[in-house]
Amino acid sequence: MLIVAKDRSFPAHFTKNLNFGTQTIFFRMRTKLVAGNWKMNTTPEEGQKLASEVVNMVKDELNREVQVVLAPPFTHLHQVSRLIGDAKHISLAAQNVSEHEKGAYTGEISVGMLKAVGVKWVILGHSERREFFKESNQQLAKKLDAVLAGGLQPIFCCGEPLEIREKEDQNGYVQRQLEESLFHLSEEQMRKVVIAYEPIWAIGTGKTASDDQAQEMHAHIRQQLAGKWGQNLANEIRILYGGSVKPDNAKSLFAKPDVDGGLVGGASLKSRDFMDIIKGAV
Ligand code: PGA
Numbered sequence: 001m002l003i004v005a006k007d008r009s010f011p012a013h014f015t016k017n018l019n020f021g022t023q024t025i026f027f028r029m030r031t032k033l034v035a036g037n038w039k040m041n042t043t044p045e046e047g048q049k050l051a052s053e054v055v056n057m058v059k060d061e062l063n064r065e066v067q068v069v070l071a072p073p074f075t076h077l078h079q080v081s082r083l084i085g086d087a088k089h090i091s092l093a094a095q096n097v098s099e100h101e102k103g104a105y106t107g108e109i110s111v112g113m114l115k116a117v118g119v120k121w122v123i124l125g126h127s128e129r130r131e132f133f134k135e136s137n138q139q140l141a142k143k144l145d146a147v148l149a150g151g152l153q154p155i156f157c158c159g160e161p162l163e164i165r166e167k168e169d170q171n172g173y174v175q176r177q178l179e180e181s182l183f184h185l186s187e188e189q190m191r192k193v194v195i196a197y198e199p200i201w202a203i204g205t206g207k208t209a210s211d212d213q214a215q216e217m218h219a220h221i222r223q224q225l226a227g228k229w230g231q232n233l234a235n236e237i238r239i240l241y242g243g244s245v246k247p248d249n250a251k252s253l254f255a256k257p258d259v260d261g262g263l264v265g266g267a268s269l270k271s272r273d274f275m276d277i278i279k280g281a282v
Contacts, residue, residue: 030235030236030237030238030260031065031066031067031238032065032066032067032238032254032260032261032281032282033066033067033068033069033194033238033240033260033261033281034066034067034068034069034240034261034262034264034274034277034278034281035068035069035070035071035093035121035123035155035196035240035261035262035263035264035268036054036068036069036070036071036264036268036269036274037071037095037123037126037242037263037264037265037268038050038070038071038072038073038076038095038268038269039073039095039128039265040073041073041269042072042073042076042269044075044076044079047072047073047076047079047080048076048079048080048083050269050271051070051072051076051079051080051083051084052083053271054068054070054090054271054274054275055083055084055087055090057271057272057275058087058088058089058090058275058278059087059088061275061279062089062278062279062282064282065089066089066261066278066281066282067089067091067261068089068090068091068278069090069091069092069093069120069121069155070084070090070091070092070093070268071092071093071094071095071121071123072092073095074094074095074109077092077094077114077117077118077119078117078118080092081117081118081119082118084118091120091121092118092119092120092121093119093120093121093122093123093155094109094114094119094121094122094123095122095123095126096109096122096123096124096126096129097109097110097111097114097122097124097143097146097147097152098110098111098143098146099139099142099143099145099146100146101146111146111147111149111150111152112150114150114152115150115151115152119152120152120153121152121153121154121155121194122143122147122152122153122154122155123154123155123157123196123263124140124143124144124147124154124155124156124157125137125140125143125156125157125158125177125181126157126198127157127159127161127198127200127203128203131200137176137177137180137181138180138181140156140181141180141181141182141184144156144181144182144185144193148185148189148192148193153192153193153194154192154193154194155194155195155196155240155263156181156182156193156194156195156196157195157196157197157198157242157263158174158177158178158195158196158197158198158221159174159197159198159199159200159203159242159243160173160174160199160200160201161200161201162200162201165199165201170199170217171217171220174197174217174220174221175220175224178195178221178224178225179224183228187229187230187233190225190229190233190237191233191236191237193237194237194238194239194240195221195237195238195239195240196239196240196241196242196263197214197217197218197221197239197240197241197242198241198242198243198263199213199217199243200243201243202242202243202244203242203243203244203265204244204265204266205243205244206244207243207244208243208244208245208246208249208253209241209243211252211253211255211256211259212256214241214253214256214259215256215257215258215259218239218241218256218258218259219257219258221239221258222234222235222237222239222258225237238260238261239258239259239260240259240260240261240262240263241253241254241259241261241262241263242262242263242264242265244266245262245263245264245267245277246267246273246277247267247273247276247277247280250262250276250277250280250281251280253280254280254281261281262277262281264277
């Protein structure tokens with residue numbers, strides 16, 4: 001997407017300026033983002049190896065603006081944060097966080113704890129958290145508040161199960177997820193959110209949504225955002241696709257006008273594959 005704007009009151013991921021002699025034109029476009037969700041995989045040693053390979057590949061091979069995010073398990077965050085250091089293009093995410101600030105919540109991790117080890121992003125509402133840990137849209141609304149209040153950026157996941165897709169109810173289903181978790185946010189808060197559309201039937205199954213199915217849902221999501229916050233804001237929000245993204249399908253998915261990158265599970269555990277997916281966003 002490319003819009004020519006008169007001023008530059010937009011977030012950094014959204015503005016490019018080109019100088020034509022005396023005239024500067026600001027191009028408004030969404031910088032692509034590719035996030036690797038390692039889930040509950042890798043030992044600390046394996047994680048260290050994987051993260052340093054990705055950091056080096058990104059340094060050597062990425063010459064265009066793409067944001068890369070690594071989401072290792074909690075126990076690896078500190079070490080991966082140090083490996084990333086001040087590397088250009090790469091930042092760190094957690095896979096979950098508590099909605100509480102502190103206190104008697106055995107086993108939980110707070111926003112403050114994540115910030116202290118260099119985390120910038122938090123994946124919220126992944127379908128595995130919804131399914132296995134019963135996270136509801138309402139609880140996710142609270143987690144979003146905590147993440148945004150703490151100055152981190154959420155990657156908010158949504159997406160329908162197979163039986164809903166078979167009934168062709170996916171638009172209403174995803175719309176409800178957005179309404180119940182996001183629609184209380186102010187415009188300023190919403191600007192910080194990245195959305196990941198992950199049809200559950202495509203996660204870890206090797207079955208990807210077709211480029212057109214992804215585009216159709218992403219356009220629907222953007223339309224919901226426009227209805228709530230206006231078209232300008234909707235044009236700024238990045239919507240990632242997730243679900244069996246691989247090196248051989250990334251490029252055509254990311255080429256769709258409303259697909260602004262990907263949330264990658266299995267293929268992010270192999271540095272070469274992950275790097276080839278990142279290059280699909282260039
Ligand atoms: P997958 O996982 O790429 O292994 O399908 C995607 C995700 O769960 O974020």
